[in-house]
Amino acid sequence: MAYIRLLNTRMYLSRRSLAGxxxxxxxxxxxxxxxxxxxxxxxxxxxxxxxxxxxxxxxxxxxxxxxxxxxxxCIHPELDVDDPVMMAFYKKLPKVVCKGEKNWVFVDNGTLRFSEEAKKIHKDFHCDYYPLIRGPGDYQISFSDPIKDIKDGANLTSDFFKITCVDINNNTYENIHAGIHLNLTIKERLQVVKPPANGLGLSIAFLGFDSMSRMSWLRRMPLTRDYLVNELKAIEFQGYNIMGDGTPAALLPILTGKHEQELPEARRNQKGAASVDGFPWLWKNFSQHGYVTSWADAQIQIAPFNYRLLGFEHSPADYFMRPFYLAVDPLYHKYSPDCQASEPMHMVWFNWIRDIFNMYKDDPKFLFHFYTPLSHDDNNKITMADEDLKTFIQYLETGRFLNNTLLLIMADHGARFADVRRTLSGKLEERLPYVSLRFPPWFETKYPEIIKNVRTNVNRLTTAFDLHETFKDVLKFDGAGMGDIKNRGISLFKEIPKSRTCADADVAAHWCACxxxxxxxxxxxxxxxxxxxxxxxxxxxxxxxxxxxxxxxxxxxxxxxxxxxxxxxxxxxxxxxxxxxxxxxxxxxxxxxxxxxxxxxxxxxxxxxxxxxxxxxxxxxxxxxxxxxxxxxxxxxxxxxxxxxxxxxxxxxxxxxxxx
Missing domain, CATH: 3.10.450.10 (Nuclear Transport Factor 2; Chain: A,)
Structure with missing residues (x-):
C-alpha cells in the first residue's frame, strides 16, 4: 500500500529517514x-x-x-515526539509541594468535614461559614451573613464559601473552599425532564488544558496518556486542526457551533456589545433535555469569554466555578507557588469535578471544564500534575463514574508564545492540539458502526465544529454512515470523507496544518x-x-x-x-x-x-x-x-x- 509523509522542507527529519x-x-x-x-x-x-x-x-x-x-x-505532517528541536524546550518538574499547615476542613459530597488531623491538633475549634454569592454579573461577588458555629458533617448551603475557625488557644484558620451543594431545584428538574429517546445514553465530561499540542502531551503527560490509551482504550486524534488564534477560537465553535464573528457582538468597547448570554450555548441544549451542566474555567484575568468579551450576566450552567476563582485570586500571593493553602491548585479543580460526579452519579451530565494555569505560559508546568491527573481519572473509572460517560481529554491549541513557536515544529504543533475520546466498554458493543467511524476519523481532518456536531449527536442521534462534506461540521460518529479539505471544514489557510x-x-x-x-x-x-x-x-x-x-x-x-x-x-x-x-x-x-x-x-x-x-x-x-x-x-x- 502506498503512503506518503508530507513535511515542510525546513521540518526536522527524524532518524527514521524518508527515502523519496x-x-x-x-x-x-x-x-x-x-x-x-x-x-x-x-x-x-x-x-x-x-x-x-x-x-x-x-x-x-x-x-x-x-x-x-x-x-x-489533507495529509498532516508526521511529527516526531523526540524531535530535538522541541526536546530542547522540555523539562520535567517535580510535583507541587504546598507548605504550611494542612487545611482544617474539606468538602465531601456536599458536606462540610473537619479533618481528623485538625481535630487532634486544635482542640475544640469552632468555625463560621460564609456562603459566597455571585454577581451581579461575572465580575462581582459577595459573602452573605455567616452560619455561626457550623458543625462537622453539615450540608453545604452554597457551592463556594469562606470559612473562619478558631481553637481554644486562639489559633486561626481561614480559607475559601469549593464544593457541590445539594440543589433541590436541579434534582427536581432532572426527575421531570428526561433525555430524548433517540439519545445515546451518554454523559459528556470535557477536561480541557491550555496550549498543549498533541506532541507536547505525549512528551509531558506519559502516565496519564498511558492509562488513557492502554488501560481505558481512549482514541487519540492526529488530524484535529485548530480553527483560529487563541482559546475563544477553539471553544466557541465547540460550544456554539459558530465562529466568534458569527455570534452577537460581545466585545468590550464595541457599539451594541452585550454579554455572551445570547450565544447559542450547548449548556442550554443539554439543560433543556434532562442534563445537569457545569462550566469550570480556572482563570479570571484571561478567561476565554471574559478577557476580550463581556462575560456572562447570568450563570451559563447549573454549576459555574468563576465566582470561586474571583474570591481566591487575591489570596494566591500568600501561598506556595501553584497552591491554594495546603492543596495544589489543580487538585482543587479536580476535586470540584469529582464532587459533581458524586452528587449526580446516576444523572445525565454535560460537564465542560478548562484548566489554564499549568500550561498556558509554560508547558513544562503541567508535568507537575501528570500523576495527579492519572489518579483522578482512575478514581472516576474505579468508581464507575465513567460507565455512562464520554470522556474527552484535550487542548485548545499548542503553545503560542515564546521561542518554541518560532520553530517550524512549534508552528505546526500549535495547529495540532491533543484530543482524545474515551467511550465506556459497552458502547462499542451497542454501537459498533459509531466506534468504527471514530477510529477511521483519527487521521482525517477534524475540527471543533465536528465536536459540536458530535455532542448534538449524543443528545439526539440521527445515524452513522458517511458525513456530508458540504457541512463544515460533521459528527465524529459519521465517517469524515477522505476528500475533506480545510475549505470544506472552514479552516482558513493561515491555520491549516495541511x-x-x-x-x-x-x-x-x-x-x-x-x-x-x-x-x-x-x-x-x-x-x-x-x-x-x-x-x-x-x-x-x-x-x-x-x-x-x-x-x-x-x-x-x-x-x-x-x-x-x-x-x-x-x-x-x-x-x-x-x-x-x-x-x-x-x-x-x-x-x-x-x-x-x-x-x-x-x-x-x-x-x-x-x-x-x-x-x-x-x-x-x-x-x-x-x-x-x-x-x-x-x-x-x-x-x-x-x-x-
Missing amino acids: LIVGAVMIIFLSHNNSYVMTIKKNVFNEYDSNSFLVGISNDNVSDTVREEIQA LAWQNVPQTDPDAKRALQTALDTLNNFTQEYRSDCALLSVGNVTMLSKLFTSDDVLKFKETAGDRGLEPIMSAETARDKVIYQLTFFTEPGHGEFEITLEHLIATDSMSVNPKSISRINKYGNDPACILDKNREIRQYCYCKNNLS
Missing part, C-alpha cells in the same frame, strides 16, 4: 512499494480560493472510480512587497490612535514562505483506466494566486507577528485578512495607553510614552 522525492521543495513523498500516486485538484480548497488552490492526494492499490471519495485530501510552505529569499521583489503590505496593515490598525501608538517598522525577518501549487497539480485533469489508476496530465491550469506567510519583528517594541497574505496574480494585488494575523510574543504593558480606548488593537500598539 522532493516535490517543488516543499514536500517529501515516500513510496513504500507502489510508485503510483495521484495529484488531484478540488474546487474551493481554501476559504474563498478556487480550483487552483493546493491539494495533494495519494492512491493505494485500490483506488476507485471516484477519485474524490478515495483520495485523502499546507506545505516553500522558503522565499527576502531579496525577491514580491517578498519585499509582501512585507510592506503586512507592515502597512499593522500600522493601519493603530492609525486612529497615532498620538498614542508609535508607527511600526520591520525589524528582523525570521520566516518568509509561500504556498505554491505544484506543476503536477496544475496539469492533473482526471484519472483513467479500469481501476482509475492512470492520471491524465493534460490540464492547462494557470496559477492565479500565491499565499505568503511571514514572521517578523516590529520596532519599536520588538513585537513578533505571524501574518498570512494573498497575492492575486491577475491584478498583481496583495491583501491581508485581519483574521490571519497573530501576535506571537507577549506584549506586556506595551499597549497600556489604549486599553481603555480600544482593547481590540492592543497587540498592534506600542505606546509612545514607552519611548521616553
Whole structure:
C-alpha cells in the first residue's frame, strides 16, 4: 500500500529517514512499494480560493472510480515526539509541594468535614461559614451573613464559601473552599425532564488544558496518556486542526457551533456589545433535555469569554466555578507557588469535578471544564500534575463514574508564545492540539458502526465544529454512515470523507496544518512587497490612535514562505483506466494566486507577528485578512495607553510614552 509523509522542507527529519522525492521543495513523498500516486485538484480548497488552490492526494492499490471519495485530501505532517528541536524546550518538574499547615476542613459530597488531623491538633475549634454569592454579573461577588458555629458533617448551603475557625488557644484558620451543594431545584428538574429517546445514553465530561499540542502531551503527560490509551482504550486524534488564534477560537465553535464573528457582538468597547448570554450555548441544549451542566474555567484575568468579551450576566450552567476563582485570586500571593493553602491548585479543580460526579452519579451530565494555569505560559508546568491527573481519572473509572460517560481529554491549541513557536515544529504543533475520546466498554458493543467511524476519523481532518456536531449527536442521534462534506461540521460518529479539505471544514489557510510552505529569499521583489503590505496593515490598525501608538517598522525577518501549487497539480485533469489508476496530465491550469506567510519583528517594541497574505496574480494585488494575523510574543504593558480606548488593537500598539 502506498503512503506518503508530507513535511515542510525546513521540518526536522527524524532518524527514521524518508527515502523519496522532493516535490517543488516543499514536500517529501515516500513510496513504500507502489510508485503510483495521484495529484488531484478540488474546487474551493481554501476559504474563498478556487480550483487552483493546493491539494495533494495519494492512491493505494485500490483506488476507485471516484477519485474524490478515495483520495485523502489533507495529509498532516508526521511529527516526531523526540524531535530535538522541541526536546530542547522540555523539562520535567517535580510535583507541587504546598507548605504550611494542612487545611482544617474539606468538602465531601456536599458536606462540610473537619479533618481528623485538625481535630487532634486544635482542640475544640469552632468555625463560621460564609456562603459566597455571585454577581451581579461575572465580575462581582459577595459573602452573605455567616452560619455561626457550623458543625462537622453539615450540608453545604452554597457551592463556594469562606470559612473562619478558631481553637481554644486562639489559633486561626481561614480559607475559601469549593464544593457541590445539594440543589433541590436541579434534582427536581432532572426527575421531570428526561433525555430524548433517540439519545445515546451518554454523559459528556470535557477536561480541557491550555496550549498543549498533541506532541507536547505525549512528551509531558506519559502516565496519564498511558492509562488513557492502554488501560481505558481512549482514541487519540492526529488530524484535529485548530480553527483560529487563541482559546475563544477553539471553544466557541465547540460550544456554539459558530465562529466568534458569527455570534452577537460581545466585545468590550464595541457599539451594541452585550454579554455572551445570547450565544447559542450547548449548556442550554443539554439543560433543556434532562442534563445537569457545569462550566469550570480556572482563570479570571484571561478567561476565554471574559478577557476580550463581556462575560456572562447570568450563570451559563447549573454549576459555574468563576465566582470561586474571583474570591481566591487575591489570596494566591500568600501561598506556595501553584497552591491554594495546603492543596495544589489543580487538585482543587479536580476535586470540584469529582464532587459533581458524586452528587449526580446516576444523572445525565454535560460537564465542560478548562484548566489554564499549568500550561498556558509554560508547558513544562503541567508535568507537575501528570500523576495527579492519572489518579483522578482512575478514581472516576474505579468508581464507575465513567460507565455512562464520554470522556474527552484535550487542548485548545499548542503553545503560542515564546521561542518554541518560532520553530517550524512549534508552528505546526500549535495547529495540532491533543484530543482524545474515551467511550465506556459497552458502547462499542451497542454501537459498533459509531466506534468504527471514530477510529477511521483519527487521521482525517477534524475540527471543533465536528465536536459540536458530535455532542448534538449524543443528545439526539440521527445515524452513522458517511458525513456530508458540504457541512463544515460533521459528527465524529459519521465517517469524515477522505476528500475533506480545510475549505470544506472552514479552516482558513493561515491555520491549516495541511499546507506545505516553500522558503522565499527576502531579496525577491514580491517578498519585499509582501512585507510592506503586512507592515502597512499593522500600522493601519493603530492609525486612529497615532498620538498614542508609535508607527511600526520591520525589524528582523525570521520566516518568509509561500504556498505554491505544484506543476503536477496544475496539469492533473482526471484519472483513467479500469481501476482509475492512470492520471491524465493534460490540464492547462494557470496559477492565479500565491499565499505568503511571514514572521517578523516590529520596532519599536520588538513585537513578533505571524501574518498570512494573498497575492492575486491577475491584478498583481496583495491583501491581508485581519483574521490571519497573530501576535506571537507577549506584549506586556506595551499597549497600556489604549486599553481603555480600544482593547481590540492592543497587540498592534506600542505606546509612545514607552519611548521616553
